[in-house]
Amino acid sequence: MNNKVYILAIASFVVGTVELILGGILDVIANAFNVTISQAGYLISIYSIVFAIAAPILLHVTAKVERKKVYVWTLAFFLLSNILSALSMTYAMLLISRVFGAISGSFLIVLSTTLAARLVKPEYQGRALGTVFMGISASLVLGIPMGIYIGNTFGWREVFIMIAVLTGLILIAVIIMMERLAPAPVVPLKKQFQALKDSKMIAIHLTTFFLLAGHLTLYAYFTPFLKTTLGLHSTTITIVYAIFGVAAVIGGGIGGWAADKWTPQLAITVMISMFFITMVSIPFGVKLPFILFLLIMIVWSSLSWAISPALNNYIIQSAPNTSDILISTNSSISHLGIALGSYIGGIVIHNGSVMYNSWAGSILILGALLSIIVSTRTSSVKSVVNMNE
Incomplete structure (x- = not known):
């Protein structure tokens, strides 16, 4: 190479x-x-x-x-x-x-x-x-x-x-x-937007949007969360982030394996369901021994990156003729989700407590779960955009 x-x-x-x-x-x-x-x-x-x-x-x-x-x-x-x-x-x-x-x-x-x-x-x-x-x-x-x-x-x-x-x-x-x-x-912008009109792709993109929004509602404020709920100092927080990162990278490999082992649709549905349960559990985890909290965090982290390769695989299988365009737009959608999640997280902290960020994010994760279920009930895309035009 x-x-x-x-x-x-x-x-x-x-x-x-x-x-x-x-x-x-x-x-x-x-x-x-x-x-x-x-x-x-x-x-x-x-x-x-x-x-x-x-x-x-x-x-x-x-x-x-x-x-x-x-x-x-x-x-x-x-x-x-x-x-x-x-x-x-x-x-x-x-x-x-x-x-x-x-x-x-x-x-x-x-x-x-x-x-x-x-x-x-x-x-x-x-x-x-x-x-x-x-x-x-x-x-x-x-x-x-x-x-x-x-x-x-x-x-x-x-x-x-x-x-x-x-x-x-x-x-x-x-x-x-x-x-x-x-x-x-380069594919013109007009064709990029045309590729988004299919109802199945809309549902898949909404899955990505709600998933990242729910995740960032807590992750964008994870340092204040750790300091407020567990009283951790900066050195320990750095170690926690390092553990989070290692789990995230491993999770990416697990997500790709799960998509191949099962089907992308099943893998995504199962992982988002587990992701929701984990997000709901995090505030309760701070009351447990620290090692148990770390285990919950590792599951949360690995799932946060495991779903992405499965989603990209799902896009490729659903729309092979336009997968490049759709993966690109899905990436853009993910960053809009990051923006919304960090914004909502700020509102939760301003009006309540960082303790509630995880539960607020869980509501958005339910939106992701509903979206992926809708996508699996919608017929596959054959060719959203004629690439030879």
Whole structure:
């Protein structure tokens, strides 16, 4: 496999770290700018909203531009957004820098996956794409705990300085090592939206939307939850996040295995049902011995990533002719769910307690369960979009 793919994986790791890293240092950000935890949580919401919208538009706008040039300029923009974050003197300035980071970050993920597939022979494309997505999941294992440690030990600005330094190194590596690549045909936005009209796909996308919204209602505020309910200190919280990340990566493998062993529909239905039970159980788990709480958290974490590969498999089986488009739009939908979940979580904290975030998220998970049941009762898609038009 082409070693340049690993550069793209590292870039994806950095972008994945930036998106959710604030969830681990929300209290530090809130204290720095004298805002509430819920207001600090909006920094995650705005990032996810822009992340969901930006990539399809930028793909269309840059469709005729040489790919290495696009990647280099996007990395440079991402670098500047993190420098701006580190230098932010007001909450509004940090919010704006997050918007810039989301615009460039979302495009970097899409570019990394498409370039990875083009840099290798067809028989290695699956492995190349898997390597890039491992970079994203690895951000949970290493990036976020590392950010929490740096944020609590040195300060929140140093977190963004770390990201900027890593981005700068990636930029240099891409300039030196990456060859020029001619632009590939891009599916027009009109066709991307046409692919969403089928009722089965709407149900599948709603499953993703409600699932991520329910998950982020708690996960975006997991640090305040751990501090409030268990009284954990920053060092222990970093360890908890590391355990969470390892479980998430393992969960991704379990989800793919379950989809192959059973059917994607059955695997998704069973896992979402278990996910709902786990979310409901978490507030009760804080009253149990800490080791038992960790076991509940591990199940929650593994399920949160196990469902995604099964959903993508389900999309491919349901609409093989348009699966690329639908997986792309499903990714955008997931980030809208992240935005809604972090927003709802902030409202729950503002009007009640972080203890209730998990139960609020559970209601959204029920929406995901209902959506997947509806999708299985709807006939399969044959060809939403004529790709030869």
